[in-house]
Amino acid sequence: MIVYIARRMVTAVFMLLAIAFVTIALFFGASKDPARAMCGKPCPPETRAKVSAYMQTDQSAVWQYTEFVKGLFVGRTYGEGAQQVHCDAPCFGYSFPNRSDVTTLIAERLPVTLSLALGAAVLCLVVGIGLGALSAIRKGGIVDRFSTGFAMFGLSVPTFLVGLLVVQVFGFMLNALPYSGFVSFSESPTDWAWHLIGPWMVLSFILAAGYIRVTRTQLLNELSADHLVAMTARGASTRQVNRHAVRGVMVPVAAMFALDVTALLGGSVIAERVFSLHGLGDLLLSAVNEADLSIVVGVTLFSAFLIIVGNLIADLLMPLLDPRIRRA
Amino acid sequence: MSEPILEMTDVSKRYRTAGGFGRRRKGFLAVDGVSLHVERGEALGLVGESGSGKSTLARMANGLVVPTSGTVRTDGQDVAGLSRRGLRRLRRNVAMVFQDPLASLNPRQTVRQTLENVFRAHGETTSTAELVALLESVGLGADYLGRYPHEASGGQLQRVAVARALALKPDLIIADEPTSALDVSVRAQILNLLADLQRDQGISFLHVSHDLAVIRLYSDRVAVMQRGRIVETGPSDEIFRSPQHPCTRALVEATPEAELPA
Numbered sequence: 001m002i003v004y005i006a007r008r009m010v011t012a013v014f015m016l017l018a019i020a021f022v023t024i025a026l027f028f029g030a031s032k033d034p035a036r037a038m039c040g041k042p043c044p045p046e047t048r049a050k051v052s053a054y055m056q057t058d059q060s061a062v063w064q065y066t067e068f069v070k071g072l073f074v075g076r077t078y079g080e081g082a083q084q085v086h087c088d089a090p091c092f093g094y095s096f097p098n099r100s101d102v103t104t105l106i107a108e109r110l111p112v113t114l115s116l117a118l119g120a121a122v123l124c125l126v127v128g129i130g131l132g133a134l135s136a137i138r139k140g141g142i143v144d145r146f147s148t149g150f151a152m153f154g155l156s157v158p159t160f161l162v163g164l165l166v167v168q169v170f171g172f173m174l175n176a177l178p179y180s181g182f183v184s185f186s187e188s189p190t191d192w193a194w195h196l197i198g199p200w201m202v203l204s205f206i207l208a209a210g211y212i213r214v215t216r217t218q219l220l221n222e223l224s225a226d227h228l229v230a231m232t233a234r235g236a237s238t239r240q241v242n243r244h245a246v247r248g249v250m251v252p253v254a255a256m257f258a259l260d261v262t263a264l265l266g267g268s269v270i271a272e273r274v275f276s277l278h279g280l281g282d283l284l285l286s287a288v289n290e291a292d293l294s295i296v297v298g299v300t301l302f303s304a305f306l307i308i309v310g311n312l313i314a315d316l317l318m319p320l321l322d323p324r325i326r327r328a
Numbered sequence: 329m330s331e332p333i334l335e336m337t338d339v340s341k342r343y344r345t346a347g348g349f350g351r352r353r354k355g356f357l358a359v360d361g362v363s364l365h366v367e368r369g370e371a372l373g374l375v376g377e378s379g380s381g382k383s384t385l386a387r388m389a390n391g392l393v394v395p396t397s398g399t400v401r402t403d404g405q406d407v408a409g410l411s412r413r414g415l416r417r418l419r420r421n422v423a424m425v426f427q428d429p430l431a432s433l434n435p436r437q438t439v440r441q442t443l444e445n446v447f448r449a450h451g452e453t454t455s456t457a458e459l460v461a462l463l464e465s466v467g468l469g470a471d472y473l474g475r476y477p478h479e480a481s482g483g484q485l486q487r488v489a490v491a492r493a494l495a496l497k498p499d500l501i502i503a504d505e506p507t508s509a510l511d512v513s514v515r516a517q518i519l520n521l522l523a524d525l526q527r528d529q530g531i532s533f534l535h536v537s538h539d540l541a542v543i544r545l546y547s548d549r550v551a552v553m554q555r556g557r558i559v560e561t562g563p564s565d566e567i568f569r570s571p572q573h574p575c576t577r578a579l580v581e582a583t584p585e586a587e588l589p590a
Binding site: 225226227228229230231232233234235236237238240244247248322323324 | 390392412416417418419420423424426428431432433434435436437438445446448449450476478489492493495
């Protein structure tokens with residue numbers, strides 16, 4: 001087991017390095033010049049060249065990449081003399097427009113995105129599994145019809161539209177929820193939740209649809225499965241039978257959740273925009289607009305890291321839920 | 329003579345069918361006024377073509393299917409009158425073996441867990457020695473305890489399913505096509521096992537099959553079903569020798585000439 005985790009970790013490191021390379025290469029393929037964005041409105045070519053040299057963006061993508069990897073271990077220093085900036089050992093790059101190293105920027109924005117993603121994850125799991133299970137138990141009933149329609153709607157409507165609708169209806173028309181802003185949890189837990197209800201609803205609305213569907217079909221399969229009929233026929237109580245049915249449902253749900261870590265991060269980019277929350281997604285979007293390479297690479301890598309960890313956790317969880325995988 | 333282990337009187341089962349526009353829900357009459365009984369220690373074979381209602385009828389014996397009308401008395405109790413708890417107690421004494429062993433065993437549980445579940449369902453505990461003895465009584469070694477269903481063959485799994493039925497010593501086993509999902513080569517082994525259990529442990533059997541040859545060799549009496557009704561009953565040999573009903577005749581003629589190894 002430990003060997004397995006170690007092997008997965010090593011693979012993950014190489015994967016992240018490859019992702020960093022692709023990101024840098026793609027960035028340099030784009031026509032935007034980072035120095036142009038930095039040097040201001042009247043931008044004579046000499047100043048621009050100077051800025052470019054200072055930010056080290058005049059070098060090739062391969063050079064950028066090796067510098068980046070080196071920076072991870074020994075840190076990185078830009079410029080000379082009075083203008084010199086240093087970025088400490090695990091250096092993920094320095095953002096000149098923000099005058100801060102990327103690690104600090106990510107750490108600043110992380111609580112927002114994490115609050116958003118974790119809350120939405122909990123909400124969509126509770127709603128998705130709950131509605132899915134209820135509709136399987138009373139197949140064809142009111143709950144079933146409602147949640148099947150709900151799932152269909154959720155799967156077919158784009159996130160930003162739901163976001164705008166929530167802002168419009170709850171924020172402006174009903175005046176029931178705040179439509180922007182973020183209050184940190186340590187400041188006031190109630191205000192924190194209050195400001196996040198809207199974004200949570202938007203994010204989980206889309207994601208819950210999948211869980212409703214998977215839970216419903218899987219539970220229906222399980223409940224009519226021969227081995228559970230056999231248990232009943234041998235005298236097991238409904239509760240004992242249900243417990244076995246639930247285990248059968250957990251495996252695909254866990255697998256799906258691992259993949260949805262991506263969707264949570266991707267969805268939060270849009271939700272952050274709609275609700276003017278300054279999280280990682282917002283950081284990444286503005287960085288792309290300002291041609292801020294360091295942030296783009298940093299945030300991309302960080303997201304990739306979260307996704308890899310999410311998948312690893314799911315892979316480790318799977319054998320606990322389904323012993324057949326343990327043997328394979 | 330003591331009371332039969334299973335006695336069904338004039339039972340019917342109507343399944344609801346999906347209604348459509350302007351169509352009346354008529355329902356499908358799967359079992360139509362059937363009466364039959366299984367004496368203690370007897371093996372009754374229930375044959376019929378597919379869709380004749382034999383599985384539905386068999387599942388009424390342990391309350392898996394609730395009859396629309398008629399009474400079912402199993403093990404001296406009126407099944408319709410039993411509470412949930414009463415039904416569970418009845419199922420301790422009336423076991424069932426299903427057609428497809430791979431489907432009827434939980435894929436996520438070892439043989440040991442599957443067997444232990446029976447004891448747990450009735451609030452009993454068990455020991456490894458007891459489980460090993462149970463496996464040995466169906467001709468499997470102790471090493472099967474740790475296996476998952478996908479790690480054994482169909483014939484071995486059906487033996488496990490029989491072991492599950494035998495746990496807690498039932499008086500009646502309902503075998504619903506116990507060999508039709510198996511290879512021909514292992515069919516006879518499973519049937520021999522069931523016949524031995526009937527002979528040595530005095531367990532009664534309600535043996536459902538579409539194959540008259542199978543029924544003939546391992547049942548004392550035969551009931552032939554067609555379209556929800558029993559069309560003919562009698563001792564196995566007699567039915568086989570001089571079938572009266574056209575349906576029975578068709579089944580007999582469909583049986584290959586060669587004898588199965590006994």
